[in-house]
Amino acid sequence: MTKDLEPQGTVAATGPAPIDTLDSLREHLQWAVELEHATLPPYLCALYSLDPERNPEAVEVVGSVFAEEMLHLALAANLLNAVGGRPRLDIPEMLPPYPRRLPHSDLELSLLPFGPEALEMFLRLERPAPPGAPAEGDGYETIGQFYDAIEQGLRHLCERLGEREVFCGDPARQVSGSHFRHTAGWLFAVEDLESALGALKEIVEQGEGTARGEVWDGDQDVFHPDRDEVAHYYRFRELQLGRRYRRGDTPQSGPTGEPVSVDPSAVRTMRPNPRLSDHAPGSAIRTAQDEFNRTYCTLLNQLEQAFDGEPKMLGAAVGTMYAVKAQAEALLLMPDADGTTAGPTFEYVPPESR
Numbered sequence: 001m002t003k004d005l006e007p008q009g010t011v012a013a014t015g016p017a018p019i020d021t022l023d024s025l026r027e028h029l030q031w032a033v034e035l036e037h038a039t040l041p042p043y044l045c046a047l048y049s050l051d052p053e054r055n056p057e058a059v060e061v062v063g064s065v066f067a068e069e070m071l072h073l074a075l076a077a078n079l080l081n082a083v084g085g086r087p088r089l090d091i092p093e094m095l096p097p098y099p100r101r102l103p104h105s106d107l108e109l110s111l112l113p114f115g116p117e118a119l120e121m122f123l124r125l126e127r128p129a130p131p132g133a134p135a136e137g138d139g140y141e142t143i144g145q146f147y148d149a150i151e152q153g154l155r156h157l158c159e160r161l162g163e164r165e166v167f168c169g170d171p172a173r174q175v176s177g178s179h180f181r182h183t184a185g186w187l188f189a190v191e192d193l194e195s196a197l198g199a200l201k202e203i204v205e206q207g208e209g210t211a212r213g214e215v216w217d218g219d220q221d222v223f224h225p226d227r228d229e230v231a232h233y234y235r236f237r238e239l240q241l242g243r244r245y246r247r248g249d250t251p252q253s254g255p256t257g258e259p260v261s262v263d264p265s266a267v268r269t270m271r272p273n274p275r276l277s278d279h280a281p282g283s284a285i286r287t288a289q290d291e292f293n294r295t296y297c298t299l300l301n302q303l304e305q306a307f308d309g310e311p312k313m314l315g316a317a318v319g320t321m322y323a324v325k326a327q328a329e330a331l332l333l334m335p336d337a338d339g340t341t342a343g344p345t346f347e348y349v350p351p352e353s354r
Contacts, residue, residue, distance in 0.1 A: 018137045019153025022166065026085035028137055028150055033080060033087050033307075034103040035143065036073040036203075037094055037300075039125060041346040042109050042118070043069060045270060048328045049113035049343075054266035058114060061235045065122075068206050068232070074175055074187050074314075075199040077307035079150075081173040082190040083166055089304040090297065095348040098273045104138050105146070111343060113270040119240050126207050126233040128251075144204050151200050158193050167192050175311045207232045215245050268332045270343040278336075285334055285342040290349075292327040297349045299324055 019025050043066040052059045077087040099110040107125060112118040129144035137149035157166045167190075174189035190196050215234040230238065230245050238244050238260050246257035271278070276293075279286040299320040306313035327344070334342040 018135070018149055020156060022083065022157065022161075025083055025150070025153050025157060025166075026080060028153065029076060029080035029083065029085055030088060031103050032076040032147070032150065033073065033089065034094060035105075035146070036069055036076050037089065038100070038102050038109060039069045040066065040073075041095075041098070041344070042111060042121065044324075044328060045111045045343060046114040046118045046122075048325065048332055049268045049270050051263075051266035051268070054263050055114075057260050058239055058262050061239055062114065065232050065235060071187055072203045072206070073303075074307070075190070075203055078174050078176070078187075078190040079196055079199055081307065082169045082196060084168045087304065087307040089307070090301040090351070092348040092350075094300060095297075095346050097275065098346065105140050111270075111273050111346065113272075113343075114267050115264065116240075119236055122236045123233060123240070126231075126236065128231075128233055143207055147200050147204050151197065154193060154196055154200075163193050167196070170309075173307075173309050173311070175306060175314055205231065215249060215251060269340050270332055271336045271340040274336075274343045274345050276345050276347055285331070285336065288327065288331050288334065288342065289345050289347075292324070292331060292344045293347050293349045294354045295320065295323050295327055296344070296346060297351075298354055301351065 019028055043062060047059065047062040047066060050059050050062065080087050099108055101108055102125070108121075109125070110117075110121060112121065125143070127142050129142040129148070133142065133145050133148075135148035135152050136145040137153070140146040140149070154166070171189065171191055174191070176187055176189040186202075188195065188198070190199050215230050216228045228247075234245055234251070234255075238255055239262055241255055242260050242262070243255040244257035244260055245255040249256055274289070276286060276289055279289070299317055302313050302317040302320055306317055331342045331344055336342045
């Protein structure tokens with residue numbers, strides 16, 4: 001990693017670190033895996049509700065954020081593997097009913113079509129931590145504060161136990177070398193404190209910007225190579241305000257660059273927070289939702305295998321993602337009640353029922 005690896009945020013100088021054992025560190029990193037996954041269904045619903053021909057700029061933004069959240073999920077799994085943990089994804093706890101809370105937080109997530117309500121939710125989710133905000137390993141107000149607590153714990157344990165004791169995981173379990181489409185971020189192995197801090201930095205800066213006070217995430221924009229990439233929070237602000245950020249812009253100034261267009265009429269009106277129980281067994285929508293859920297849980301199983309000692313399974317998971325997309329898009333073309341369309345429900349299906 002070539003990026004500066006200074007600690008993020010303000011770290012309390014006194015008092016015991018809240019993450020002060022290896023077991024606690026592994027528990028929090030499993031929460032990180034769950035946190036990163038929890039963002040995926042809401043982003044997918046917004047993405048698949050957009051008509052890509054008439055809303056290309058919104059598709060570009062939501063698609064790029066989704067790709068980077070997948071990258072963050074993989075980096076969180078690498079962090080957990082590096083410290084001797086085992087990432088778990090194929091479990092019912094990954095898919096509680098929506099609306100739901102972000103794991104160990106009061107931030108609420110819903111399954112919504114793209115629009116003002118979805119944008120407000122994404123802005124709450126990606127909101128930068130305010131200057132001087134404390135690290136919070138539980139009940140966190142921003143994702144950055146949660147990762148600050150993990151960083152504190154990592155530094156504390158390395159000082160107390162030594163890096164070799166903390167980074168005791170099998171390097172063969174790391175998933176690396178893959179370049180995710182639609183993002184300038186990279187998936188790399190986590191083997192020591194330096195690479196672990198690099199992974200935390202990648203996750204936090206892509207979400208809320210560099211140095212907390214910049215709109216940029218430190219990468220080049222893959223869609224527009226002539227401009228720097230803005231962090232997730234500010235990408236959603238661009239869509240909300242209808243204008244791009246340009247050099248010299250700050251969080252206070254807002255975006256002053258070229259216009260960004262969003263066509264509200266080119267969004268499929270997906271029923272908010274759909275549930276299987278909304279439709280009778282055997283009905284066309286219920287059958288399609290059941291099929292989607294089986295496919296999505298197969299994806300979770302493949303990702304768990306990839307992160308649990310079989311990195312090559314990531315290729316199979318990518319293939320399943322295409323099936324997830326096709327099935328979700330088909331649901332969003334099925335008329336539902338009150339002028340809405342059907343949508344995926346993201347409900348857990350036990351392995352024996354897939």
